Amino acid sequence: MKFPVRLFLILGLASFIIAISTIQPAAEYLLGSEYEVRVINGFKDNSSLPLVIWCSSEDADLGGRALQEHDDFSWKMKTNLWSCNHMKCTMKWDQTRKSFEAFKASRDTYRCGPLKRCFWMVTENGFYISNDEVNWNKDFSW
Structure with a gap:
């Protein structure tokens, strides 16, 4: 069974947003x-x-x-x-x-x-x- 591309993109975007929100303090520390x-x-x-x-x-x-x-x-x-x-x-x-x-x-x-x-x-x-x-x-x- 093929995994629907749209669902894959939505899940990928959601994962990216969650990952960024949890590492924001670390990112600020690195980037300034x-x-x-x-x-x-x-x-x-x-x-x-x-x-x-x-x-x-x-x-x-x-x-x-x-x-x-x-x-x-x-x-x-x-x-x-x-x-x-x-x-x-x-x-x-x-x-x-x-x-x-x-x-x-x-x-x-x-x-x-x-x-x-x-x-x-x-x-x-x-x-x-x-x-x-x-x-x-x-x-x-x-």
């Missing part, structure tokens, strides 16, 4: 995606003492900034198989220092959401992450 990363000074009152941030990776040194209340430091991250896929930042406030990975492709592909926005708010009691600047989740303390 651009993420917006932003670190916001969320301190209530540090007008006399800024929050200092310094960010770098294997590929780039973004330098340092002194962030006053509500100031931010932002950049775009292009991820792919051939480039560095993380950015590490060191925060300093008074005598307190904390280093953290502001972006790590293997971790942030999902948590930065479909719009690929990774927002950090640094406050007196910790570091918060969001992908919409409305819903903030505490990731870790100082």
Whole structure:
């Protein structure tokens, strides 16, 4: 009995769509995606003492900034198989220092959401992450 050609094409197309939908994150990682990363000074009152941030990776040194209340430091991250896929930042406030990975492709592909926005708010009691600047989740303390 011959297998109908139309049915074969329909099943092949359906299989292709299912396969692509399951490997989309891997494909984005290989082909590249651009993420917006932003670190916001969320301190209530540090007008006399800024929050200092310094960010770098294997590929780039973004330098340092002194962030006053509500100031931010932002950049775009292009991820792919051939480039560095993380950015590490060191925060300093008074005598307190904390280093953290502001972006790590293997971790942030999902948590930065479909719009690929990774927002950090640094406050007196910790570091918060969001992908919409409305819903903030505490990731870790100082």
